[in-house]
Amino acid sequence: xxxxxxxxxxxxxxxxxxxxxxxxxxxxxxxxxxxxxxxxxxxxxxxxxxxxxxxxxxxxxxxxxxxxxxxxxxxxxxxxxxxxxxxxxxxxxxxxxxxxxxxxxxxxxxxxxxxxxxxxxxxxxxxxxxxxxxxxxxxxxxxxxxxxxxxxxxxxxxxxxxxxxxxxxxxxxxxxxxxxxxxxxxxxxxxxxxxxxxxxxxxxxxxxxxxxxxxxxxxxxxxxxxxxxxxxxxxxxxxxxxxxxxxxxxxxxxxxxxxxxxxxxxxxxxxxxxxxxxxxxxxxxxxxxxxxxxxxxxxxxxxxxxxxxxxxxxxxxxxxxxxxxxxxxxxxxxxxxxxxxxxxxxxxxxxxxxxxxxxxxxxxxxxxxxxxxxxxxxxxxxxxxxxxxxxxxxxxxxxxxxxxxxxxxxxxxxxxxxxxxxxxxxx
Amino acid sequence: xxxxxxxxxxxxxxxxxxxxxxxxxxxxxxxxxxxxxxxxxxxxxxxxxxxxxxxxxxxxxxxxxxxxxxxxxxxxxxxxxxxxxxxxxxxxxxxxxxxxxxxxxxxxxxxxxxxxxxxxxxxxxxxxxxxxxxxxxxxxxxxxxxxxxxxxxxxxxxxxxxxxxxxxxxxxxxxxxxxxxxxxxxxxxxxxxxxxxxxxxxxxxxxxxxxxxxxxxxxxxxxxxxxxxxxxxxxxxxxxxxxxxxxxxxxxxxxxxxxxxxxxxxxxxxxxxxxxxxxxxxxxxxxxxxxxxxxxxxxxxxxxxxxxxxxxxxxxxxxxxxxxxxxxxxxxxxxxxxxxxxxxxxxxxxxxxxxxxxxxxxxxxxxxxxxxxxxxxxxxxxxxxxxxxxxxxxxxxxxxxxxxxxxxxxxxxxxxxxxxxxxxxxx
Numbered sequence: 001x002x003x004x005x006x007x008x009x010x011x012x013x014x015x016x017x018x019x020x021x022x023x024x025x026x027x028x029x030x031x032x033x034x035x036x037x038x039x040x041x042x043x044x045x046x047x048x049x050x051x052x053x054x055x056x057x058x059x060x061x062x063x064x065x066x067x068x069x070x071x072x073x074x075x076x077x078x079x080x081x082x083x084x085x086x087x088x089x090x091x092x093x094x095x096x097x098x099x100x101x102x103x104x105x106x107x108x109x110x111x112x113x114x115x116x117x118x119x120x121x122x123x124x125x126x127x128x129x130x131x132x133x134x135x136x137x138x139x140x141x142x143x144x145x146x147x148x149x150x151x152x153x154x155x156x157x158x159x160x161x162x163x164x165x166x167x168x169x170x171x172x173x174x175x176x177x178x179x180x181x182x183x184x185x186x187x188x189x190x191x192x193x194x195x196x197x198x199x200x201x202x203x204x205x206x207x208x209x210x211x212x213x214x215x216x217x218x219x220x221x222x223x224x225x226x227x228x229x230x231x232x233x234x235x236x237x238x239x240x241x242x243x244x245x246x247x248x249x250x251x252x253x254x255x256x257x258x259x260x261x262x263x264x265x266x267x268x269x270x271x272x273x274x275x276x277x278x279x280x281x282x283x284x285x286x287x288x289x290x291x292x293x294x295x296x297x298x299x300x301x302x303x304x305x306x307x308x309x310x311x312x313x314x315x316x317x318x319x320x321x322x323x324x325x326x327x328x329x330x331x332x333x334x335x336x337x338x339x340x341x342x343x344x345x346x347x348x349x350x351x352x353x354x355x356x357x358x359x360x361x362x363x364x365x366x367x368x369x370x371x372x373x374x375x376x377x378x379x380x381x382x383x384x385x386x387x388x389x390x391x392x393x394x395x396x397x398x399x400x401x402x403x404x405x406x407x408x409x410x411x412x413x414x415x416x417x418x419x420x421x422x423x424x425x426x427x
Numbered sequence: 428x429x430x431x432x433x434x435x436x437x438x439x440x441x442x443x444x445x446x447x448x449x450x451x452x453x454x455x456x457x458x459x460x461x462x463x464x465x466x467x468x469x470x471x472x473x474x475x476x477x478x479x480x481x482x483x484x485x486x487x488x489x490x491x492x493x494x495x496x497x498x499x500x501x502x503x504x505x506x507x508x509x510x511x512x513x514x515x516x517x518x519x520x521x522x523x524x525x526x527x528x529x530x531x532x533x534x535x536x537x538x539x540x541x542x543x544x545x546x547x548x549x550x551x552x553x554x555x556x557x558x559x560x561x562x563x564x565x566x567x568x569x570x571x572x573x574x575x576x577x578x579x580x581x582x583x584x585x586x587x588x589x590x591x592x593x594x595x596x597x598x599x600x601x602x603x604x605x606x607x608x609x610x611x612x613x614x615x616x617x618x619x620x621x622x623x624x625x626x627x628x629x630x631x632x633x634x635x636x637x638x639x640x641x642x643x644x645x646x647x648x649x650x651x652x653x654x655x656x657x658x659x660x661x662x663x664x665x666x667x668x669x670x671x672x673x674x675x676x677x678x679x680x681x682x683x684x685x686x687x688x689x690x691x692x693x694x695x696x697x698x699x700x701x702x703x704x705x706x707x708x709x710x711x712x713x714x715x716x717x718x719x720x721x722x723x724x725x726x727x728x729x730x731x732x733x734x735x736x737x738x739x740x741x742x743x744x745x746x747x748x749x750x751x752x753x754x755x756x757x758x759x760x761x762x763x764x765x766x767x768x769x770x771x772x773x774x775x776x777x778x779x780x781x782x783x784x785x786x787x788x789x790x791x792x793x794x795x796x797x798x799x800x801x802x803x804x805x806x807x808x809x810x811x812x813x814x815x816x817x818x819x820x821x822x823x824x825x826x827x828x829x830x831x832x833x834x835x836x837x838x839x840x841x842x843x844x845x846x847x848x849x850x851x852x853x854x
Contacts, residue, residue, distance in 0.1 A: 119840065179846060310839055311767035332773060333763035340738035345827055346759055349776035354842065400772055400840035412737055413546065413827035415781065419606060425852040 040064035043084050050091055052120030056113060060084055061105075073116045074108030096318035100385040110387070111364075114395035141281035141326050143260055147233050149279060149326035154234040158213070160377055164366035169213035169240070172275035172305060173356035173404045183362040186355070191219040194272065196424050197348065197408050198301050199417075200224040204269035207231070207295050209261040209288075210276025214241025214254070221253035228254045229268075231261050262287065267297045277306035278327045282334050289338035293411065301410050301417070302344070307356075308332065308403040316392070323389045329402060339409055347417055348408040356404045357397035364390040467491035470511050477518055479547035483540060487511055488532075500543045501535025523745035523819075527812040537814070538791075541822035568708035568753050570687055574660050576706060576753035581661040585640070587804055591793035596640035596667070599702035599732060600783035600831045610789040613782070618646040621699065623851050624775065624835045625728050626844075627651040631696035634658070634722050636688040636715075637703025641668025641681070648680040655681045656695075658688055689714065694724045704733035704762075705754045712757075712764035720769035720838065728837050728844070729771070734783075735759065735830040743819070750816045756829060766836055774844060775835040783831045784824035791817040 041064035048058055048066060057075040059065035060083075078084045083103040087094040098104045106113060141149065165171055166183045174186035175193045194216075200206065202225030211217050211230035214237070220226050232238050238258040245251045257263075261276065262284075271292045280288055292302050307329040314320070315327055332349070339346055367374070367390055375383050396402040410417055468491035475485055475493060484502040486492035505511045510530040514521040525531045533540060568576065592598055593610045601613035602620045621643075627633065629652030638644050638657035641664070647653050659665050665685040672678045684690075688703065689711075698719045707715055719729050734756040741747070742754055759776070766773055794801070794817055802810050823829040837844055 175847075177847065177849070310770045310772050331763065331767060333760050333767060336758065336760035336763070340758060340760060343737045345737050345778060345780075345830060346776065346832075347778045349773065350848070351772060351774045353772075354844070354846065398842070400842075403772060405773075415825070415827075417781070419781065420602075420604065420852075421777070421848065422604070422852040425847075425849040 037064040040081055040084065041066060043081070043088060047084065047088055047091065050088070051117050052122060054113075054116035054120035056116055072108075074106055074110070074113035076113065077105040077107070079103040079105075092316060093318045093321060096322060096385070096388055099388050100322075100381050102380065102384065110391040111361075111394045111398075114392050115399050118395050118399040118401050141279065141284055143262065145326060146260060146279065149324075150234050152325050153323065154212075155236040157377065158236055158240045160374065161213075163370040163373060164363050166362075166366070168215050170215060171212055173307075173352055174359040174362075175352065176355055176358055179358060183359070183366070186359065188219070191216050192223070193424065194274065194303055194305065194406070195220060195224050197406070198270045198272060198303055200226050200270060202226065205229075205267075206270045206272060207264055207266070207268040209264060209271070209273040209291075210279070211237070211241065211256065212275065213237050214244060214256055216272075216274060217241070217254045217256070218245060218248060218250050221250050222248075226253075226269075229257060229266070230254060231257045231259055231264060233258065233260050261291065264291050264295055266295065267300075268295050269300050271295050271300060271302040273303070274305040275307075277304055277335075278324070278329055281326065281328060282330060282337065285330075285335065285337035286341050289340075289342045289344065292338070292409075293342035293344060296411055298411050299414050299416055301408065301414075303406060303408050304335075304338070305406045306330070306335075306404070308335070308351075308405040310400070310403060316396070319389060319392070322385060332405065335405070335407065339407075343412040344409045345412055345414070346407060346409050348406075348421065350406045352404040352406065353397045353400065353402065356402075357394050360390055360394040360397065364394060464491040467508055467511065468493060470508070470515060474511065474515055474518065477515070478544050479549060481540075481543035481547035483543055499535075501533055501537070501540035503540065504532040504534070506530040506532075519743060520745045520748060523749060523812070523815055526815050527749075527808050529807065529811065537818040538788075538821045538825075541819050542826050545822050545826040545828050568706065568711055570689065572753060573687060573706065576751075577661050579752050580750065581639075582663040584804065585663055585667045587801065588640075590797040590800060591790050593789075593793070595642050597642060598639055600734075600779055601786040602779060603782055603785055606785060610786070610793075613786065615646070618643050619650070620851065621701065621730055621732065621833070622647055622651050624833070625697045625699060625730055627653050627697060629653065632656075632694075633697045633699060634691055634693070634695040636691060636698070636700040636718075637706070638664070638668065638683065639702065640664050641671060641683055643699075643701060644668070644681045644683070645672060645675060645677050648677050649675075653680075653696075656684060656693070657681065658684045658686055658691060660685065660687050688718065691718050691722055693722065694727075695722050696727050698722050698727060698729040700730070701732040702734075704731055705751070705756055708753065708755060709757060709761050709764065712761065713768050716765035716767075716769045716771065719765070719836075720771055723838055725838050726841050726843055728835065728841075730833060730835050731762075731765070732833045733757070733762075733831070735762070735778075735832040737827070737830060743823070746816060746819070749812060759832065762832070762834065766834075770839040771836045772839055772841070773834060773836050775833075775848065777833045779831040779833065780824045780827065780829065783829075784821050787817055787821040787824065791821060 040060040044058040044060065044064055044066045055068050055070045055072050057065065057067045057072045059075065059077045060081055061077050061079055063081070083098050087098055095104065161169065161171065166187060168184055168187040170187040170190070173190070174183060175190035176186040177189050181189065200220060204226045206220055206226050206228045208217055208228060208230040211232045214230060217228040217230040220228055230241070235258060238256050241256045245254050245256065296302055309329050309331045312331045312334055315324065315329060320327060367386065371383050397404065467487040471485045471487065471491055471493045482495050482497045482499050484492065484494045484499045486502065486504045487508055488504050488506055490508070510525050514525055522531065588596065588598065593614060595611060595614040597614040597617070600617065601610060602617035603613045604616050608616065627647060631653045633647055633653050633655045635644055635655060635657040638659045641657060644655040644657040647655050662685060665683050668683045672681050672683065723729055736756050736758040739758045739761055742751065742756060747754060794813065798810050801813070824831065
């Protein structure tokens with residue numbers, strides 16, 4: 001509970017007929033010098049209300065401050081009233097921009113601050129289906145639109161990502177057999193976890209939709225003896241993947257195709273997609289399901305690994321605007337559009353959100369350790385923007401605002417499936 | 428592939444743009460004596476077409492026969508043209524009634540026959556959502572409607588069920604750590620599997636929605652040290668459960684409440700429901716989710732175990748009419764209505780359909796062994812009706828027409844959840 005003074009919450013216990021209580025605040029507005037302080041104090045209290053009254057102190061530099069009677073997890077200082085006013089007009093976008101520009105100073109742990117805000121504001125609540133549909137249409141993931149969206153994020157430089165992703169260059173949730181595993185160990189364990197779920201056998205053929213820097217395809221080829229055809233529309237990633245496959249002597253087993261998942265053809269024993277669905281857009285899910293279904297034949301297995309939601313909701317708008325244009329983490333009800341039209345059986349769903357929080361913590365630590373080099377590659381604004389993105393992502397997964405789903409599926413009636421899941425847990 | 432002459436199927440390979448091919452038949456209409464044989468042969472071929480041309484021989488006694496050029500898995504003989512005509516008007520209901528009445532003779536394995544029909548006919552395909560909604564409304568699971576529906580099936584006699592369910596009296600899918608486990612071993616393993624998923628700890632409180640004959644509640648109390656309040660609207664089952672709890676010295680730890688799940692109140696550490704959702708009806712899912720959510724507080728865990736579908740579809744209509752009035756096995760998209768309005772996180776979904784096929788095979792074998800006693804309790808029609816229901820259920824699960832989902836969930840933001848699922852697989 002990161003609300004400002006939770007003592008006020010008790011007594012408003014939820015009943016069978018009402019939703020759970022939201023946090024309330026006991027704001028102690030402290031006297032401050034300056035003619036503008038009364039106005040600024042009022043504006044700060046308003047912002048705190050909009051955010052659901054998290055246990056955070058807020059201030060305008062040299063003017064007003066509102067403090068929390070509960071122990072605050074962090075303190076946020078705005079450079080000026082203009083900054084604060086701008087944020088008040090559209091907090092979920094403007095806060096990120098102001099932070100990136102250096103107009104917001106955080107004292108205390110950035111992740112804790114963002115966790116407190118996520119918990120207090122209850123972001124990610126259900127929206128009416130009409131609005132949902134309208135929002136889904138905003139994701140312009142046409143063939144050209146997808147290319148632009150992917151280029152924006154993934155083509156900013158392989159050297160940059162190499163600074164903090166670790167040896168595997170896997171830019172998706174890792175799997176920690178124990179919480180003390182290293183990032184590289186956990187990324188390798190994730191790859192094995194997926195391969196085991198898919199029951200890969202030597203000599204089989206696998207198609208991968210969205211292969212990132214291609215290391216998972218190499219892992220499947222090297223350790224499971226399969227042939228892989230891997231698709232990606234990021235030019236930078238494909239270039240890296242081909243070079244690495246050649247260097248590691250696996251170019252004959254793994255073919256990288258610089259093309260959209262909608263171009264996949266042929267029949268395979270397994271279809272796998274790790275961290276691509278976020279960029280597909282709900283209205284393309286039925287198409288993705290048709291492609292998966294056709295590629296698997298009657299006896300294949302499929303796995304989709306994706307960021308998700310408890311219920312349909314828009315991506316945090318600053319993240320969508322500045323970091324991941326066109327992205328949408330789906331609820332399982334939305335993902336049903338992939339499977340149900342094609343009678344694909346869902347065999348296993350695993351939610352790994354705590355593993356993604358841990359992965360992101362380790363990325364963030366690596367990133368902070370490399371921040372001087374990032375500044376040299378880009379600029380201070382970029383450093384702050386990506387810090388906020390990574391810290392906010394830790395908070396989203398640790399608070400349950402975002403989920404991480406691995407969904408294993410197979411064609412209806414395929415009985416060549418695992419009898420139990422015990423094989424995933426025996427070395 | 429149980430289609431009549433699969434050689435005709437090849438060549439019609441599915442493409443990216445078309446659905447999978449359905450089976451086709453090469454019917455060899457054999458000459459037969461009798462003036463009615465031409466008409467009967469035509470009617471038999473029509474029926475076979477309606478069923479998707481399974482690899483089955485069909486005949487009218489003393490008249491016509493159509494055989495399959497592929498090896499047929501069974502032969503079906505109708506007592507008369509009147510029987511055949513009746514079935515043709517509504518095959519999915521009238522076949523079951525005619526079989527129960529003794530007007531249909533099966534030569535060969537009944538399960539194989541039904542598997543061939545399920546595979547060939549592709550039952551359980553997606554239907555438009557308007558129709559789906561209309562069908563959902565048919566399930567009159569009001570408080571009174573549910574009581575009637577449950578009474579119809581579960582109150583026909585505890586002695587009858589005791590003949591074939593085994594020692595645990597569990598009338599839901601078992602869990603076979605290995606396929607060779609006995610029925611009782613597998614039912615016990617299922618109970619432990621669920622308790623482990625729920626992370627039950629001594630001293631905790633559990634609410635069970637729909638408790639059958641109450642043995643799972645006893646198992647939780649005895650082996651996990653929890654207190655259980657268990658709800659059921661079947662009078663016969665509650666009477667059995669209370670008597671057994673007293674006999675086993677667990678009456679102080681387990682309270683059986685003869686009431687509807689909609690009457691659940693109070694706060695618990697875990698909410699569990701095994702094999703009840705099939706009787707809830709989609710329009711009550713949001714209510715069920717509210718009850719689960721409220722009963723769990725902020726740190727509880729929940730599990731729902733249910734028969735399901737790959738996509739929304741009506742229950743096999745004869746089963747709904749004669750065996751399970753008001754029942755509906757949902758697709759995961761329908762189940763989302765339980766979880767999404769209340770921001771419940773789905774943590775784990777396991778599909779155990781092959782385990783339910785195995786459970787049903789063992790029930791069917793027990794049932795056949797006790798058929799003389801069943802006949803003495805009821806009559807020959809009842810014996811045949813329940814044989815068809817059990818055999819048809821084996822076929823539905825073995826062909827992937829029905830699924831069995833265990834869904835583990837928790838309130839949003841509850842981080843007191845299992846780090847991995849390895850604990851389910853370590854003794």
